[in-house]
Amino acid sequence: MSRSLRRGALAATAIVFSVAALSACGAGNDAQTLEVRPDNAAVTVDDVKIQNALVITQPLPGTKGPAAVSATVFNNGSLPQTIDAIRLPGTAAVVKLKAAEGAGPIVVPAHGSVVIGGEGNASALIENGSEAARDGDAQKVVFKLSKTGDVGLSAFVVPSKSYFKEYGPTVVPGLPAEAASASPTASTSPSGEASHGAETPASGEPTTAGH
Structure with a gap:
């Protein structure tokens, strides 16, 4: 050429x-x-940006227990803000906020961010989560910040599995305890063998069940 x-x-x-x-x-x-x-919900209002917002429920469908709100909140302003409340409009859900340090409000530093959900981070626990959200829905979530005010968006509702397991509710009902309570008739003899239907009198002498 x-x-x-x-x-x-x-x-x-x-x-x-x-x-x-x-x-x-x-x-x-x-x-x-x-x-x-985008994989998850995000919104920007004034100096505040919220992204990766999710409502994470119990891992098994139909399980009663708390759910959790997970999100990352950015503050591009020159002053810190606090997250005063998180609401789920249209439900009777109560969301309990807890800072990563355990005391005081959740603070979003100036020109910084805060992660809600996951070990070592702030948390937002939905106490009656099984009644408030259903897997697969898009739930309206409103973050109330001290200076910006209400910032709302629709968050996906997902079970606490796979990627979301580390950010879901920390209280998960134990299946072994539930299984044990479902079969109260089973007992264990001193020899370690399970016996069904046999009764031991107060004298301590074992009786043999009739056949």
Whole structure:
């Protein structure tokens, strides 16, 4: 290929990339225009951005117990803010907030962030979670911040499995205890063998069940 032809090919390639870039800019950078779907809910209001918001329920369907709100809250302002409350509109859910240190409010530092959910992080426990959210739904969640006020978004409701297990509710009803309570008639003899239907009198002498 001659030098002039190579220059022409390079120029054509540059024009193609320029047109593609301009088309993308003209279409906008929002996820819907670019056909990019974020994995989890996110919203920005003034200096506050909330992303990866989820409501995480018990791992097994139908299990009664608390659920948890998980999210990362960013503060791009020059002053710290506190998360004063988290609400789930349309439900009777009560969300109990706890800072990572265990005392005081959850503080989002200036030009910083705070993670809610997961070991060593702040937590937001939904005490009556089994009544408030159902797996597969999109639940409205409102974060009330001390300066920005209410910031709401729709969060996916997912069970505490796979990626979400480490960020879900810390209180999970124990299946072994439930299984034990479901069969109170079984007993164990001193020899370690299970016996059913046999009774031991107060004198301590064993009786033999009739056949």
